[in-house]
Amino acid sequence: MTAPTTVPGALDGLAIEVPSWAYGNSGTRFKVFGTPGTPRTVQEKIQDAAKVHELTGLAPSVALHIPWDRVEDYAALGDYAEGLGVRLGTINSNTFQDDVYKFGSLTSSDESVRRRAVEHHLECIEVMDATGSRDLKVWLADGTNYPGQDDIRGRQDRLAESLAEIYARLGEGQRLVLEYKFFEPAFYHTDVPDWGTSYAQTLALGEKAFVCLDTGHHAPGTNIEFIVAQLLRLGKLGSFDFNSRFYADDDLIVGAADPFQLFRIMVEVVRGGGLEPGSGVALMLDQCHNLEEKIPGQIRSVLNVQEMTLRALLLDRAALEDAQRSRDVLAANAVFMDAFYTDVRPALAAWREERGLPADPMAAYAASGYQKLINDTRTGGTQAGWGA
Amino acid sequence: MTAPTTVPGALDGLAIEVPSWAYGNSGTRFKVFGTPGTPRTVQEKIQDAAKVHELTGLAPSVALHIPWDRVEDYAALGDYAEGLGVRLGTINSNTFQDDVYKFGSLTSSDESVRRRAVEHHLECIEVMDATGSRDLKVWLADGTNYPGQDDIRGRQDRLAESLAEIYARLGEGQRLVLEYKFFEPAFYHTDVPDWGTSYAQTLALGEKAFVCLDTGHHAPGTNIEFIVAQLLRLGKLGSFDFNSRFYADDDLIVGAADPFQLFRIMVEVVRGGGLEPGSGVALMLDQCHNLEEKIPGQIRSVLNVQEMTLRALLLDRAALEDAQRSRDVLAANAVFMDAFYTDVRPALAAWREERGLPADPMAAYAASGYQKLINDTRTGGTQAGWGA
Amino acid sequence: MTAPTTVPGALDGLAIEVPSWAYGNSGTRFKVFGTPGTPRTVQEKIQDAAKVHELTGLAPSVALHIPWDRVEDYAALGDYAEGLGVRLGTINSNTFQDDVYKFGSLTSSDESVRRRAVEHHLECIEVMDATGSRDLKVWLADGTNYPGQDDIRGRQDRLAESLAEIYARLGEGQRLVLEYKFFEPAFYHTDVPDWGTSYAQTLALGEKAFVCLDTGHHAPGTNIEFIVAQLLRLGKLGSFDFNSRFYADDDLIVGAADPFQLFRIMVEVVRGGGLEPGSGVALMLDQCHNLEEKIPGQIRSVLNVQEMTLRALLLDRAALEDAQRSRDVLAANAVFMDAFYTDVRPALAAWREERGLPADPMAAYAASGYQKLINDTRTGGTQAGWGA
């Protein structure tokens, strides 16, 4: 197709939640590099997130991580965020950094540990009550490193019990989304390793429990868009954690490693109604900017999602269905690829300008002086990072 | 532990179903090598299977594949098998070799194709009525090779409809087991690619539908014993297709590629009650003897399962639980490995002799003259193979 | 960048060799589907290849496969090809379909088998003498399925000896290219599994021996463009076998599974001088059109290579180097992605029209009536395929 000159209205509602921790330092077990301007407080993280939204119009909410973002007064924090034009979003729990969780948290056979992990989640729901957040996201580092280390089956049963207790505490309009991950930090077995496990567990919980799909948490070769289609079909796709990967959970910028995969995923999101108002599918980033600048890294990320969503919306479904119906493999693939190869960037630049946004948010950020400002002013204190 | 001198009674009930097609020729897309003595008829396949059972006491039933093993009179075929000391087992459908199924079978958007595929399964259930088989095993080659080739979501919905119609025809005591496979022969998407999909589909069907786990049908690195534990926990593990692999669906002899993995799988089977009478978990082989002799290949396979099951039964669960409870990772792993490293072969030789079986079934087969007999007499006709 | 209006001259020299076997039937071990119009003879394959070249200007030569394409008079075959506007290219040997090669060919410890395999390659060089082909491509199915089956080390030594004897027979201007493959049809070990082995073996042979890189023959996650860069650096990149894959050696249309990977590969080809006249890097297709139409499948393939090569040529290297030098990760990546996201299709359509080629070769083929002609006239005989 020729490059589009207008943008479907469906794109107007696109909102991508950014994680507070993306603005802090991250790295590998080998090294975490620090950078100038890194936030020291949750407020500074929110400032950075707000800058991303200001320049893109795409990131109206910020996910928090407890305890990294723990504050005394969450209502005040919410007001602070709103003052900057964004709001607080998903609350992420953390049961992987306390020494007590060395051998598990919600799955632990040590009742005191399991109790503590459950209580932590109840605290997170309290935070949600205060912030008005809808979603509690549960990602567990639980697992084992050696065969025989623990009883896989018993852990699964305890997981079910723990989740049930947390689920029971959810208020009206609140949801629990359970993330799965293939491996890491556990290296033999992970207690929620695949969508099947998250589906089975959330199905047992009830209608307020959903699956969180992190695009980097699959075995090599996994067809992720199939899982997207399946979870939408089953009514259990709660949210995405977007990022990209060449190898493991590399947490690279979404769309950077395999842009065509992101296109295929967004095609299934559109196909399955995931962009429609009320679908309940939350689009979030979960990335690590180990080497690149963090704020422009986030800007690049939300733009990548926007560009690929637009390509998915441009897919000529009528032509596609015609070709599919006639079993013309090459014709169907050609319609599909045509949307992918279309250059949507000029149309999006125009779309932005119509809305008073900079045509090129990356350039606008570079020109804004914001990075220099934070580099100069965020001195002293402890830079935020995992564990901070 | 020191080598065991006796064998737990639980091993007595071990039964491994062998597939009729393992006795025919198989190969890769590059070449199918023929071998002397290959059966030309289903009766000859059953003869070979009966020889495996005669020498091992482990393989009392033979799975059939329709249409490869289609006969006029299934009752007569059952009588023939019983005359040789074995019985007919699972009925496997085939919707991947007719030209009409080029673009799908139970998932096809061509109603006439889908009708034909459903009817084929109804025919299989008729065969089951005649043979007294319990299980209808459904493995589908359905999928696509190119993004956009077909509508992934629509195919899943049609799959559900097709399966529901087949399921409705099941008689009392009959079951449907739905096998999943990561890829091949489809190379972009497969309609039942993972246990989650098979679980979701069989859950929707009802209590007579189960998941079939083929040990070669997973993404690289997948923790298969976790899936075993999970499916047993969910009450949905219907059957195993045993084989082994280094790369893809290599269909090598079970236990040949990663014996420790087979051990871990059998440990979870035992842990989850899968060996108990009435568990409903069927153990089957599904392998290709491309290079090795077929009958001794099958003997080797059932022996491998038996040896590893015994190791799993010897696992000192009390000591294991003690070590697990004390979070002593190395101690727990040591108990686990101790069972794996125990040499169970002498005890099994004695166990066989007590039952009038040859102590060394492989040697007994070599000495039996059976191979020479079939090499000499099975001349002319068409050797069985995939598609024969 | 804005869509280009002109095309760099470097693209004019782009030539992609097509394999004769792509026009025959292919499939998986489960099923080979036949299609109307499939060639019965090598001449008909060449007709089809010539049609691809006629419509694209990109495929001036056809690779042959011996014995599939064996004829009495190769000089006459060459004349036939030239009469259709194409020429005969690489000669591919085949040591995987004779029964004698069940356990190996050039690596066999059976001297008579090894002799036969060597002689087959000498015959292939005779064919090259007759056709004027430059390259002998050696891909071996050699390997084992089970640990212990054979002596890995001894096989490697014999491989070296066999190759040395073949190499010694090469005439002036002739080359040997040794292809590597991760697995299949062997499932435990493959005798030339990786570029390191092909490099070590061809290094030992001498300056007329090179590595053939098939883009589908790597382990999951392998960075193929790194290997391209390395082999160009070492002066040992002889040729490409282009195709694409999601899982194993799927042999899908090049660029279909991961277009961005193809872009990265072509960027390294350009960077390393692989497109320059005299580089000696041969670009070939090696694909299987199991489900899609074969001739348009080939047209689509050479167009994909052309489009991605143009994107690679459009890469703003000065800007890229600037960003790299300043360690601006996001800026460097942005320059890189800008070339990838540029829509080159209009410029290529114009480029074609300037040269008297159809602007849209796929549409031109559909409108040409050629498919109907061959469907109607190629009746009777045996359709070509692997082994035919």
Next chain:
Amino acid sequence: MTAPTTVPGALDGLAIEVPSWAYGNSGTRFKVFGTPGTPRTVQEKIQDAAKVHELTGLAPSVALHIPWDRVEDYAALGDYAEGLGVRLGTINSNTFQDDVYKFGSLTSSDESVRRRAVEHHLECIEVMDATGSRDLKVWLADGTNYPGQDDIRGRQDRLAESLAEIYARLGEGQRLVLEYKFFEPAFYHTDVPDWGTSYAQTLALGEKAFVCLDTGHHAPGTNIEFIVAQLLRLGKLGSFDFNSRFYADDDLIVGAADPFQLFRIMVEVVRGGGLEPGSGVALMLDQCHNLEEKIPGQIRSVLNVQEMTLRALLLDRAALEDAQRSRDVLAANAVFMDAFYTDVRPALAAWREERGLPADPMAAYAASGYQKLINDTRTGGTQAGWGA
């Protein structure tokens, strides 16, 4: 075979070098758990290593990591080690933890960074001069996270230059071993990702340069024993870094994840002469004891290597060659598996007792009181770990 009662003499020479850093804390990017008794100094690490050797007789040398183990007086450190019954071994460089190496070290296009990295290696050779170490082991974290981030080809050329300068400084009897790694910490491309690259680079350097094979540094499914056989054949196998993995570079205890793979590797080591005096193949551990106790973790590791080496030595090579020669796949595999399934533990217990070593080193350690001693006395200070 029946369990052996004696142990081949070849086992007497088995020596496995332990890494000083295995006794310090390690973990994942998510969390590093501390444990009581962790060494604070290199001397305490050597104490722990000496304890492993005292109880097993298998670990006579300790590898150092510079700068983690930097001291003023290396000769004194060597004397200290010898006083405890061990000696200092391989010197490992580190160019991944200084901020300057964020974008590369030996491959950097920043000359000052590259100079610093080269100088660091020259310092390491000075340490070797002082300690009498033979090997300089070079593992590089160099690579990029995003396509386009840097020039892959240029980095390879600079790597060659840097290595040449380091190599030139090697004294008589000193060697450089270049380790390769598939990925991590770089997530798009790694500058020495595979054995082919390490082979090509060390071949260019000369006869004192070798490849280091870390068993955890390969793509999924890679046949590692093939690489072992190939490198031994090419005379370039310098050393092993032993560990095991289910997924990525998990750094688990060697033999824990896939004991059969360790067996196959040791079979090729024996087959290729790698255990022979003068072979120059160094066996080392490189592991992380994230969850398990470190000293017994190391004891378990060297015992695993010893047990599997004995199984490899027990392989009945005459019978294996007979079966291989007769192309009896099942017989050859049976000979191979027989050695693997043989329980060598009683014979090794006897072997130990003959040498005045505890029959069960794990139990002896538990009974020794050493762990309590170090738990009680190693208080205060900073526990060693990566970066300490």
